[in-house]
Amino acid sequence: MANIPLGQKLLKNQVIRFVLSAGVGFLVDVSAFYLFYHNLLTEKTYLIFSFTVRNSTLSLALSFFMGVVVNFLITRYFVFSESKLSPVVQFIRFISVAIIGFFANLMVLKFFIQYVHIYPPVARPIAALSLFFASYFVHKFFSFSLSLRHHATGTSNQQSS
Numbered sequence: 408m409a410n411i412p413l414g415q416k417l418l419k420n421q422v423i424r425f426v427l428s429a430g431v432g433f434l435v436d437v438s439a440f441y442l443f444y445h446n447l448l449t450e451k452t453y454l455i456f457s458f459t460v461r462n463s464t465l466s467l468a469l470s471f472f473m474g475v476v477v478n479f480l481i482t483r484y485f486v487f488s489e490s491k492l493s494p495v496v497q498f499i500r501f502i503s504v505a506i507i508g509f510f511a512n513l514m515v516l517k518f519f520i521q522y523v524h525i526y527p528p529v530a531r532p533i534a535a536l537s538l539f540f541a542s543y544f545v546h547k548f549f550s551f552s553l554s555l556r557h558h559a560t561g562t563s564n565q566q567s568s
Contacts, residue, residue, distance in 0.1 A: 421486060421487075421547075422543065424485055424486045425482065425486045425546075425547075427481075427485075428478060428481040428485055428486050429539060429542065429543075431478070431481055432475065432477045432478025432481065433474060433478075433532070433535055433539075435470075435473055435478075436470045436471055436473065436474025436475075436531075436535065437474075437528075437532050437535070439469065439470035439474070440466050440470035440528065440531045441528050441531075443465070443466035443469055443470055444462060444463060444466040445528070448462050448465055450462060453465055463527045464513065464517075466527075467509075467512065467516060467531070468509070470531075471509050475505040479497075479498060479502075479505075482501070482546065482550075483497055483498075483501075487546070487547065487550075487551035489553070490551040490553060491552075492551060492552055497551060500551075501550045504542070504545050504546060504549060504550055508538060508542060511538050512535060515533075516530055516534040519533060
């Protein structure tokens with residue numbers, strides 16, 4: 408294994424692959440948020456189903472969903488590919504966690520924008536990063552039903568129960 412390049416060694420680590428997966432989803436999310444906030448949603452508020460919604464909230468909802476879909480696909484095929492759950496169950500669980508994460512992100516984003524007065528496109532990545540670390544373990548154990556024995560490499564010589 409001494410002759411294997413460092414990049415290949417790192418890609419064997421499930422946590423590193425998760426960071427890369429989440430990073431791509433994060434880039435999609437933050438880039439889309441910026442585009443929605445500055446270019447596509449030009450009004451300060453929107454009326455949706457009789458509710459007034461801020462530009463930043465609507466931008467977050469749309470960009471977050473886009474990032475979640477990208478993140479799920481990469482996570483399913485690149486990070487936790489050994490999961491035996493059906494793709495539909497994985498997606499439902501992943502989306503369930505994402506919905507909770509969305510509201511957590513919304514609260515943190517609102518706090519940063521309204522109380523700390525951070526510019527929304529700057530507040531968005533800070534909010535996302537503040538909640539990142541918990542998501543690895545939630546997705547590993549809940550969304551993809553994998554145990555700790557899969558932690559280091561994403562594979563196991565033991566039979567799954």
